[in-house]
Amino acid sequence: MTKPTRNHHHPSRANGPKADSIDTATPSIIPVVGDGARGSKMERFEILLRRYEPLVFSVCRELTGDQRLADLCCEEVFVEVFRYPEDLTLSPTRFLQAVLRLALDRADDMMKSQSELIARGRWDAISGLEEEDRNIFLLRFLGKVEIEELSGLFGLTSEMVKHRLWQAMSHLYGRQIGDN
Structure with a gap:
């Protein structure tokens, strides 16, 4: 079996890809992830x-x-997913959370190796968030x-998603002030 590769000539790669929507109810994703997963691993x-x-x-x-570094x-995130086929049977929400956790860990490792103190401070603060708050924050502001969409993905009301974002921002702001 050959190693999976990404299309490095993505049409929007010049400005970076746009992640406009992650509708996990899309029929194309339901048979691929979760207990009802169909098709080969590849x-x-x-x-x-x-x-x-x-x-x-x-x-x-x-x-x-x-x-x-982002590329x-x-x-690395998707090579890791490919190496552990049990990740392919997670529910769509749990799969997305696992992938975001991997991305956070890999980017953290890369930034530490780049010795960028400002980036490390940002990572320390983001890593200090509760997992679900961190995922909501990353998806909202970076994704x-x-x-x-976040409400549907996490099974929360819109008001609760806003509250969780506010808590995450308060935590990050508090860490930033405390570091100065």
């Missing part, structure tokens, strides 16, 4: 790669601040996902 992986790569790349680019980060 088929499911390729569909997930096409579906989530723009979002993961966008998050990695925002966190690393560098397109080359490497995103590639540009709308409040209503």
Whole structure:
């Protein structure tokens, strides 16, 4: 079996991919992820790669601040997903959370190796958030996902999503003031 590769000539790669929507109710994603997953491991992986790569790349680019590092980060995330086929059977929400956690960890490792103190401070603050708050924050502000979509994805009301975002921003702002 050959190693899965990403299309490095993505049409929107010049400005970075846009992650406008992550509607997990789309019929194309339901048979691929979760208990009802169908198709070979490679088929499911390729569909997930096409579906989530723009979002993961966008998050990695925002966190690393560098397109080359973001490309490497995103590639490492999906190689990790491919190596662990049990990730392909998670529910869509749990799969997205797992992928975001991997992206955060990989980007954190890259930024530490780049020795950028400002980026590290941002990472420390983001890493200090509760997992669901961190995922909501990353998807909203780095992935540009709308409040209503987050509400459906996490099974929360729009008001609760806004409250969780406010809590995350308060935590991050508090960490920033405390560091100065």
